[in-house]
Amino acid sequence: MENPYIPYPVRIDDIEIATEDKSLKTFKFVFLNKGDEEKFSYQAGQFAELSIPGVGEIPIGIASSPVEKGFVKFTVFRTGVVTSYLHNMKVGDIMGIRGPLGNWYPWDKLENKNVVIIGGGFAFTTLRSSIVYMLDPSNRSKFKNIDVVYGARSPGMLLYREELFEWEKRSDINMHITVDGTDDPNWKYHKGFVPQIVEQNAPKADKDTYAIICGPPIMIKFTQPSLTQLGYKEHQIIMSLENRMKCGIGMCGRCNIGKELVCKDGPVFTLEQINQTPKEY
């Protein structure tokens, strides 16, 4: 019997400060045992438990992409006991990763479709994984138009800035980068909240267009009406939810929305599915 509580041992290979306020850092991990990387084979949209012996575990979306080999990456906001401890760890330290956990964005269903990706703040990690996956030369032809609306409070709070600006220059992806506000006179992208930018820039819905949303509850709440206005139906709106989790394998009982467990049946649901459950997220 596989023990689903035992994490794969990993070494911190690199730590990058991800935002100007230093509240987010991106950790790059390599597996101590070569075979574990194979076992950790994942899809964009899944998460894992970062596991620090003697401190605890945290469920975090996987920010690296299945097409990136040799490492896994997670971008972590410093907020509680485990994340604060992790932020003080150093390159070379040993810890654990348990996963991959949960379901993923429905890549089969999204083939030959237009995909609109909408993200806010630091909930852009699994979306980054998804974009890198879709833009990979072996995958790009599987998808039609790709639009990305991504917003943060200020330019310095945008995650993966270098990649964002590179994607901006490409012709096979339409980037709509926005910030709530900035006094930078050279800022050449959008200013305004995500729901408004979605309404102004996202493609109108048709039967071959799907939207993926990931962000803080308030952004999700106000983006839904924008999408509805653009004609998106409930089954065309795909969302990734977060809830407090411990086990990550559907057993400990806390992350449910109705009979669905966010950790195992989710975290990815369509709005149609979510509308059938109590909104306890």
Added chain:
Amino acid sequence: MILSNKQKGYTMKFITIDKNNWTKGIDKSRETYQLFGPVKDENGCLIKKLDSDVQPDMGYYESVMSAKSVLFPQTEKILSASLDESLEDHHIMKRAENDYSPRAVLGIRPYDAKAIALVKLNFDTKEFQDPYWCDAYDVTVFVGLGITRPGPFDFSTSVGTGPFCEDDLDILLADLDDHYLAKILTPKGDAFAITCGFDTMADEKESQVLFDILRKEAEKNITSRVEINKLKDKTILDLHEADFWDDLAFSCINCGTCTYVCPTCWCFDIQDEARQKQAFRFRNWDTCMSPLFTRHATGHNPRGTKVQRVRQRFMHKLKYFLDKYDQGIMCVGCGRCVKSCPVNIDIREVCNMMNAYEKQN
């Protein structure tokens, strides 16, 4: 039947156990089995691991806590790691050592055995198996004790079990004053009886008649019941939005007693501890009555109010579980939560209210 502990092809049989031989037989089994059973202390009767000089109190009336802790201890070490960086495997978590030699639970009530079968649906799934629970389950023999005097809170017969229900047991004992009549239901039960030296065969027909009489007598004394026939047809959202939750939750103090005494409540927390150069990961019983159970790191709490938590508990037991597994409700009618609740919240009333609820348009 998926829930059954029985193995195909085994023919059950009856034996009698003279009470004068009981203790000797049980003591003999201690060489092979870790024994668990009812023990009275200042907190009432609990199902506990029996020290070598402690006999199970087989005359017990009811236990405050169920037998769930035999497979799912209140706190359990699951992983450990060394933090000593001079060691090669430092910070690498490994399964904690635990004793999985054979266990026997003596005197488990039939509804508590049924509860273990329900909890199994959570811990032993297609995708993941909880190795701690499953390993303990695999080595455990369930020696049931029929209930001849059901308590006033017992409503087990209306939720698919009962005072002499044999499902999920390996042996069912009937207490007949100077002896036990034992129905051996599985090879596991047989092996335990043989280890104890209990081998006085009883007449099958007569014994079955006796069991039937005892069962009917006991069932007749259960006057409390719940209606569950219409729960399946209601929608989750209709029940979730029903108008009675506020009134129902008003008196609740969120103490969580109902969840701890419940034989089917399985929710747990995982916590780490470090002592000098050793790290340990534990799992502990948790309760959906606690705000911390669902509070996000941001402070946002999807079940931040008392009424949301009370509703969660009843919806989980009486609706989500039913819809998810199609194996009935997640309640075996033991009545412990009714008896233990300090503010008299009664799952029987809640269940009937949910069952009768019609959405007002």
